[in-house]
Amino acid sequence: MKKIRNPWxxxxxxxxxxxxxxxxxxxxxxxxxxxxxxxxxITKWNPERSYEGWIGVLHGGIQATLLDEIGGxxxxxxLKTAGVTSNMQVSYLKPVKVSKGEVTVKGKLESVEGRIAKISASLYDGDGEECAKAELSYFVFPENIAKARYQYPGIDAFYD
Ligand SMILES: CCCCCCCCCCCC(=O)SCCNC(=O)CCNC(=O)[C@H](O)C(C)(C)COP(=O)(O)OP(=O)(O)OC[C@H]1O[C@@H](n2cnc3c(N)ncnc32)[C@H](O)[C@@H]1OP(=O)(O)O
Structure with a gap:
C-alpha cells in the first residue's frame, strides 16, 4: 500500500x-x-465513543462522512482533478460496534460519464466485516477549474 501525501x-x-x-x-x-x-x-480510522449514535454503535452520519470522503x-x-458529491446512497448492512476498533474504508472508481464519476465504497468494522456500502456520484470539474476554485494542487502533490 502506498501512502498518499496530504498536499494541504x-x-x-x-x-x-x-x-x-x-x-x-x-x-x-x-x-x-x-x-x-x-x-x-483506503482510509483507516479509530472510532471513539463520542461518535456513537445508538449506544456502542458508530453514528450513521459519521459512516456516511467516511464513505463520502474516500470518494473525494x-x-x-x-481522476487527477477535484469534484463535489452530487449524490450518494448508503446501505447500512450491520451495526459498526465502536468496541471493535479501527474501521477501514475502501473506494473504487466504477465509471465516468460526462462530468459524473460513479464510485463504490465500503466500510469494514474492526473484525473486517462489511457493515456499510455506498454508491456515490461525484460531479467532476475540469482540472483548470479544480485548481482555480478548489485549491487542487495537481497530482504530483499527492506523492512524495
Ligand atoms: C482545500 C482542502 C480540500 C480537502 C479535500 C476535501 C475533499 C472533499 C470531499 C468532500 C465532498 C463533499 O462533501 S462535497 C460537498 C457536498 N456537495 C456539494 O456541495 C455539491 C452541491 N451541488 C452542486 O454544486 C451542483 O448541484 C453540482 C455542481 C453538483 C451540479 O450542478 P449543475 O447545475 O448540474 O452543473 P453546472 O451548473 O453545469 O456546473 C456547475 C459548475 O461547474 C462549472 N463547469 C462545469 N463544467 C465546466 C467546464 N467544462 N469548464 C468550466 N466550468 C465548468 C459550471 O460553470 C458551474 O459553475 P458555477 O455556475 O457554479 O460558477
Whole structure:
C-alpha cells in the first residue's frame, strides 16, 4: 500500500484548512489519512465513543462522512482533478460496534460519464466485516477549474 501525501498539510494552512474529514488541523474532525492499493483508495480510522449514535454503535452520519470522503480523495488521486458529491446512497448492512476498533474504508472508481464519476465504497468494522456500502456520484470539474476554485494542487502533490 502506498501512502498518499496530504498536499494541504502545511503550517501556512493552519486555521484555513478545516475539512471535517481530512484536515489534521481540525481538532473536531476525523483527521483521515489515505493509502492507495492498485485501483482502490483506503482510509483507516479509530472510532471513539463520542461518535456513537445508538449506544456502542458508530453514528450513521459519521459512516456516511467516511464513505463520502474516500470518494473525494479518489477523484483527486485517480481522476487527477477535484469534484463535489452530487449524490450518494448508503446501505447500512450491520451495526459498526465502536468496541471493535479501527474501521477501514475502501473506494473504487466504477465509471465516468460526462462530468459524473460513479464510485463504490465500503466500510469494514474492526473484525473486517462489511457493515456499510455506498454508491456515490461525484460531479467532476475540469482540472483548470479544480485548481482555480478548489485549491487542487495537481497530482504530483499527492506523492512524495
Ligand atoms: C482545500 C482542502 C480540500 C480537502 C479535500 C476535501 C475533499 C472533499 C470531499 C468532500 C465532498 C463533499 O462533501 S462535497 C460537498 C457536498 N456537495 C456539494 O456541495 C455539491 C452541491 N451541488 C452542486 O454544486 C451542483 O448541484 C453540482 C455542481 C453538483 C451540479 O450542478 P449543475 O447545475 O448540474 O452543473 P453546472 O451548473 O453545469 O456546473 C456547475 C459548475 O461547474 C462549472 N463547469 C462545469 N463544467 C465546466 C467546464 N467544462 N469548464 C468550466 N466550468 C465548468 C459550471 O460553470 C458551474 O459553475 P458555477 O455556475 O457554479 O460558477
Amino acid at each position: 498539510k502545511e503550517p501556512k494552512n493552519i486555521g484555513e484548512y478545516n475539512c471535517f474529514a481530512c484536515s489534521p488541523y481540525n481538532s473536531s474532525g476525523l483527521q483521515l489519512e489515505f493509502w492507495e492499493n492498485h485501483d482502490e483508495l 480523495w479518489l477523484v483527486m488521486v485517480k
